[in-house]
Amino acid sequence: MTSTPLISVRDLRKTYGSGSTAFDALRGIDLDIAEGESLAIVGKSGSGKSTLMHLLALLDRPTSGTITLEGEETSRLGEKSLNRTRNQKFGFVFQQFFLTPSASVLDNVTLPLAIAGVPARERARRGMAALDQLGIADKAGNKANDLSGGQKQRVVISRALINQPRVIFADEPTGNLDSATGSTVEGILFDLNRRHGITLVVVTHDEDLAARCDRSVFVRDGLIVPRHDEEVAA
Amino acid sequence: MxxxxxxxxxxxxxxxxxxxxxxxxxxxxxxxxxxxxxxxxxxxxxxxxxxxxAGIGVDDVMTVTRTVEREQGSGPVEYDPNQIASTTGPPAGTPGAGSMVALTQDDLDALAATDGVLRVQGATAVTLDYVQHDDGTPYQLALSQFVPGMEVELAAGDQVDLDAAEPEIVLPSTYLDALGFADAQDAVGSTVTLALTDATGAQVTAETVVVGVAEPGLISATGAVPNTALVDALHALQRVGAPAGQDEVYASASVWFDADAGEDATTALQDRLTDDGYTAVTLDDQLGTxxxxxxxxxxxxxxxxxxxxxxxxxxxxxxxxxxxxxxxxxxxxxxxxxxxxxxxxxxxxxxxxxxxxxxxxxxxxxxxxxxxxxxxxxxxxxxxxxxxxxxxxxxxxxxxxxxxxxxxxxxxxxxxxxxxxxxxxxxxxxxxx
Incomplete structure (x- = not known):
């Protein structure tokens, strides 16, 4: 890694609650994510991997430690800048699709643009382009509820793509899909990573998915551990 | 967003x-x-x-009468030579209606001199005997007091022209059938005969043109509305034979005041008039309840x-x-x-x-x-x-x-x-x- 990492994390700690009920979800994480790489954050449930992703995605603030995004220390950013950063630089793919069931596929996909204040006409144009990219442009007028699981996840990926993000955060992106559909969706995500240079951060407990990434980090009890430790523990 | x-x-x-x-x-x-x-x-x-x-009067005018001292249950009331029976006084419901003490020219002068009074006009009391159309059956008719600025709800025709030289009258629509008119439009423009008794006791008549027909109102007086020319003419007839030198008397007087000065100023004026022995009633008082x-x-x-x-x-x-x-x-x-x-x-x-x-x-x-x-x-x-x-x-x-x-x-x-x-x-x- 020659250039500055896209995201750089130093001694990241996150504690939930206080006093006797305090729970240390992260206990000192150091991590660098390079531009354009695909990184798997692997761990069992309760390991702290989701908390780590939430902090990386600036959805939550750490108790201590620093997250540097493109050389900028994010703890200094105000609420407004954080909102803008998430809106413009990040795309999100969640295990539960989080689609608005009664709204059209196009409206679901263009939600980040609506939040950014893009005019309706341009929203529709870019929305159709994103749907086309994932081969579901014909579903644009359908209600999100009428789609199959695989189609829904494609809609979610289109939504994550629409604002041309630097990073896509994917939280168990294939957890709700059968293996055939799941591998198709994985293929789409890695294709975006390689062909468009979008950094991919995947949170998963699926070893096979992790193996397809450039690099994997293992999280256990709020710390990054070497791989063999994880295997011993498992 | x-x-x-x-x-x-x-x-x-x-x-x-x-x-x-x-x-x-x-x-x-x-x-x-x-x-x-x-x-x-x-x-x-x-x-x-x-x-x-607007049919009853205008809001910057109060009707002023002499306060009648009536101590209830205190025995016979002393006779007052100026006491008159009123048929043309303030609208029904006003305290003192029915019998009241007339106002003389001295009263009017006193009223005009009162602080806050802009103008005073005595209401000339004209008592009609009857109204008749085309030699038909005569009917009793009262004349309403008409204050400039007031308007009656018309079924047909126009308001009376107060400045007109010719006598004009607006009849209540209830008289249409009785006087033999087909409808309100038919009555407008026709001539009716008014009769009254002069000071000698003789009955005299006068002719006048009907310019309008008034809708029956909720509150407004049921009398006919004359213009100034008609009132003056009738009044002249009524005073024929009256002893010369007898002072002109008025049933009531209209007092103009500055309505914009506010309620307090109006109330103060009413209090001053009360102290002087008059009863002053504004339109708001009459309708306030x-x-x-x-x-x-x-x-x-x-x-x-x-x-x-x-x-x-x-x-x-x-x-x-x-x-x-x-x-x-x-x-x-x-x-x-x-x-x-x-x-x-x-x-x-x-x-x-x-x-x-x-x-x-x-x-x-x-x-x-x-x-x-x-x-x-x-x-x-x-x-x-x-x-x-x-x-x-x-x-x-x-x-x-x-x-x-x-x-x-x-x-x-x-x-x-x-x-x-x-x-x-x-x-x-x-x-x-």
């Missing part, structure tokens, strides 16, 4: 759960309907009274309507809390994607305003519809004796106030759920099952 997108989204969100929104809207409709209707009735009656007021009763009734009814609206606004709070609950994950997602808390608040509070707008507009429309049906139904039946009375009047300002007021209440009701949505933490919202 753009403001237009917030509004558009709030509109479509409001209709996501149609039944729930519909029921909440219905509750608001009931409140807005009641409020519009009560206001409409208040406005209808008020405007009728206001138009009738009626209007204040109507105002109170409208106020009470509005109170009920507002209680209904408060209940409806609790429905809005409930509806939106359920919506916030349902859309927890959606809100979480939008916040994760960078939607600010302020915009989340706006989304839900605008949704509340949309519900309020919908309910109030439907309620007002229903009230206007019902109001028109009821008004026209009543106008043909129990209110047919009161032409000119539109029971329910919808003033644009009132209607707009109701709609805007309900929207404001809805906004206030929406703040609680909207605040809860705005404060949601995206992560826990996304985990919410």
């Amino acid at each position: 753009r403001a237009t997108d917030v509004v558009r989204r709030a509109f479509s969100n409001a209709f996501r759960s149609k039944l729930r929104t519909g029921l909440t809207v219905l509750a608001i409709v009931i409140g807005a309907f009641t409020l519009s209707l009560t206001n409409g009735i208040g406005a209808g009656i008020s405007s009728y009274i206001a138009s009738t007021l 009626i209007t204040s009763v109507i105002d109170t009734i409208v106020l009470v009814l509005n109170g009920f309507a507002i209680i209904a609206l408060v209940a409806a606004s609790i429905g809005i709070i409930n509806t939106l809390f359920m919506a916030v609950q349902e859309r927890t994950r959606e809100v979480g997602l939008m916040k994760a994607m960078g939607l600010s808390s302020a915009r989340v608040f706006a989304l839900f509070s605008v949704e509340a305003v949309v519900i309020g707008l919908l309910g109030s507009v439907l309620g007002v429309l229903a009230a206007v519809g019902v109001g028109q049906v009821v008004s026209s139904a009543l106008a043909d039946t129990i209110l047919s004796e009161l032409p000119g009375l539109t029971l329910i009047v919808f003033e644009p300002v009132t209607v707009a106030t109701v709609v805007l007021g309900v929207m404001a209440i809805a906004f206030l009701a929406g703040t609680l759920p909207a605040l809860r949505a705005a404060r949601q933490d995206p992560i826990s919202s996304l985990r919410y099952e």
Whole structure:
């Protein structure tokens, strides 16, 4: 890694609650994510991997430690800048699709643009382009509820793509899909990573998915551990 | 997110759960309907009274009479040579009507000298014997006192021209049949004969032209309205044979004052006149009771309507809390994607305003519809004796106030759920099952 990492994390700690009920979800994480790489954050449930992703995605603030995004220390950013950063630089793919069931596929996909204040006409144009990219442009007028699981996840990926993000955060992106559909969706995500240079951060407990990434980090009890430790523990 | 997108989204969100929104809207409709209707009735009656007021007199004139000392149950009352029987005095209902002490020229001078009095005019007392048309049956007729600025509700023709040299009269419409006219239009332009007894006891007659026919009013006097030329002519006839030197007397006097000076100044003037031994009655005094009763009734009814609206606004709070609950994950997602808390608040509070707008507009429309049906139904039946009375009047300002007021209440009701949505933490919202 020659250039500055896209995201750089130093001694990241996150504690939930206080006093006797305090729970240390992260206990000192150091991590660098390079531009354009695909990184798997692997761990069992309760390991702290989701908390780590939430902090990386600036959805939550750490108790201590620093997250540097493109050389900028994010703890200094105000609420407004954080909102803008998430809106413009990040795309999100969640295990539960989080689609608005009664709204059209196009409206679901263009939600980040609506939040950014893009005019309706341009929203529709870019929305159709994103749907086309994932081969579901014909579903644009359908209600999100009428789609199959695989189609829904494609809609979610289109939504994550629409604002041309630097990073896509994917939280168990294939957890709700059968293996055939799941591998198709994985293929789409890695294709975006390689062909468009979008950094991919995947949170998963699926070893096979992790193996397809450039690099994997293992999280256990709020710390990054070497791989063999994880295997011993498992 | 753009403001237009917030509004558009709030509109479509409001209709996501149609039944729930519909029921909440219905509750608001009931409140807005009641409020519009009560206001409409208040406005209808008020405007009728206001138009009738112009028929009775003008608001910068008070009617002044000599205060009659009547100590109840204190034995015989001393005879006053100036006491006259009044048929042309102040409108019925005024204290002292029926029998009163006449005003002399000295009284008028004294009144004119009183501080705050702009002008004084004695009301010449003319007592008619009868009115007759085309040698038909004679009927008794009283002459109303006509003050410049006053207008009567006309069924046909014009108001009398006070400055006209020729005698003119406006007849009450109740005399049409009796005098043998086909309708109001038929009477306008015709000539009637008025008879009176002069000071020698002889009956004399005078001719006058009917220029208009007055609608029967709720409050206005039932007499005919003469112009100045007619009153002067009749008065001259009445005084034929009266002893020379006997002072001219007046049943009452009209006193002009500065109505713009405020109620306190008017009351002070009335007090000064009372101290001088006169009774001064303004138009407001004569109508005050009626209007204040109507105002109170409208106020009470509005109170009920507002209680209904408060209940409806609790429905809005409930509806939106359920919506916030349902859309927890959606809100979480939008916040994760960078939607600010302020915009989340706006989304839900605008949704509340949309519900309020919908309910109030439907309620007002229903009230206007019902109001028109009821008004026209009543106008043909129990209110047919009161032409000119539109029971329910919808003033644009009132209607707009109701709609805007309900929207404001809805906004206030929406703040609680909207605040809860705005404060949601995206992560826990996304985990919410």
